[in-house]
Amino acid sequence: MNSTLFSPSPGTYWSHFEEISKYHIRLSVAERLWAAWYAYMQNDVLATGIMSFVMHEVVYFGRALPWIIVDGLGLFKQYKIQSNKVPSVREQWDCAKLVLLSHFTVELPQIWLFHPMAQFFGLSATVPFPSLWTMAYQIAIFFVLEDTWHYFSHRALHWGPLYKAIHKIHHQYSAPFGLAAEYASPIEVMALGFGTVGCPILWCALTGDLHILTMYIWIVLRLFQAIDAHSGYEFPWSLHHFLPFWAGADHHDVHHEKFVGNYASSFRWWDYLLDTEYTPEAVRRWRAQKLAKTSKKKS
Ligand SMILES: [Zn+2]
Ligand SMILES: [Zn+2]
Numbered sequence: 683m684n685s686t687l688f689s690p691s692p693g694t695y696w697s698h699f700e701e702i703s704k705y706h707i708r709l710s711v712a713e714r715l716w717a718a719w720y721a722y723m724q725n726d727v728l729a730t731g732i733m734s735f736v737m738h739e740v741v742y743f744g745r746a747l748p749w750i751i752v753d754g755l756g757l758f759k760q761y762k763i764q765s766n767k768v769p770s771v772r773e774q775w776d777c778a779k780l781v782l783l784s785h786f787t788v789e790l791p792q793i794w795l796f797h798p799m800a801q802f803f804g805l806s807a808t809v810p811f812p813s814l815w816t817m818a819y820q821i822a823i824f825f826v827l828e829d830t831w832h833y834f835s836h837r838a839l840h841w842g843p844l845y846k847a848i849h850k851i852h853h854q855y856s857a858p859f860g861l862a863a864e865y866a867s868p869i870e871v872m873a874l875g876f877g878t879v880g881c882p883i884l885w886c887a888l889t890g891d892l893h894i895l896t897m898y899i900w901i902v903l904r905l906f907q908a909i910d911a912h913s914g915y916e917f918p919w920s921l922h923h924f925l926p927f928w929a930g931a932d933h934h935d936v937h938h939e940k941f942v943g944n945y946a947s948s949f950r951w952w953d954y955l956l957d958t959e960y961t962p963e964a965v966r967r968w969r970a971q972k973l974a975k976t977s978k979k980k981s
Contacts, residue, residue, distance in 0.1 A: 695722040706809075713809040716895070726807065730797035730894065735790060741902050742781075742864065745909045749860035750774055752915065761915045763935040767857030769914075777861045788868040796879075803886045806893045817896045824882050824900045825948050831877030832947040837958070839870065840945070848873075858912040858938045863905075877947075878904050907948050912938075927951055936960050942968075 693701075699718035702709070709717065723729035752758055753768055762768065800807070811817075839849035852866040864871065882900060886892035911934040922928040927950050937944040943960030946952045953959040957967075 692724070693722070695719070698722045709809055710811075713811055716811075717809045720807065726801075727794070727797040730800065730807065731794045734793045734796055734898075737898060737902070738789070738793070738905070739785065741905050742785075742909070743778075745906055746860035746863075749909070749913045749915075752913075753859060758915055758917070761917050763914055763916050763931060764857040764939060767914075769855070769857070769859045773855075774859060774861055777855070777859075777865050781861060781864050784864070784866075784868060784871065788871060792872075799883065800894060800897075803883050804890050804892075805883075805886050805897065811895050812891075812893045816891075817893075817899060820882075820885065820892065820896050821900045821903065823885065825903075827881040827885075828877040828904065829946050829948045830952065831881060832874060833945050833952040835873055835877070836947075837945040839873070840942070853938065853941060856938050856941075858914055858935060860909045860913045863908040863912040911935075911947070922950075 695718055698721040699714055702714050702717050702721065706714070706717070719733065720726060720729050723732075753774070754771060756768070759765060759768075797807075806812075836849075838844060848867045848869050852862075852870060854865070855862045866874075878901060882892060882897050911929060911931050913931050914935055916930070916932045916935070920930050920932060922930045922932055929944070929946055929948055929950055933944050933946075933950060933953075937960065940960060943958050943964065944953055945958055950959065957964065
């Protein structure tokens, strides 16, 4: 069901909503709101493009806002991981400006390509929406796939030449804060963003079963994950205390502080399996391994 199928006559958004409600009584309110948006816009590329861009901005800055307030008011100081490094308002403002600039110059044109690409790979934008179960299991798969992509590409970005040319920007803040989640080179945004956008598209190309709404919910959750991992706060109620394999701020903060280890985004298993999990004990082992290597070379 797209704009051409739904009331081709021009009208206000709410007149479309009413008309759809009249003839499609089985649709939920959310589904009617969705369908009315596409009918009102009369242009699916524009409809998806605007919705995607606005959603990204609202979620990114909306999720970062509580952390800005926490830092600004000095709340939860006892839970700040690097307690001596609370970011100043100035620092956060400078970061926000660069993030905004990259959203408008780098991400906006890409978001515009999203609907044609989604159509090409067969993503659905129609109503009714998929079931909650379908959305939940697909999102769980995307979390696992993205984390894998992120682990290996992030680890590659720590290789000397790539680090200097691309990833150094993201490491400007050795004590991260929520807004710094997307503070990165445009090349990095594209390379790591492939995990977030490319994995679901690949899934759809293989299975032919993905709704744009599922993609949106996945991106919202992934944004929450990235911003919270950069928040700089570790609480007794943080998710990894309940899900031991969840990464969170406890995992990523130390990556910013030490520049080594903990390369994954959402989960801890890749770092654990490939011995890149940062612990004092692991650091001693890595040092010993390095020493043994260099003395072997010399002899
Ligand atoms: Zn890094
Ligand atoms: Zn980071």
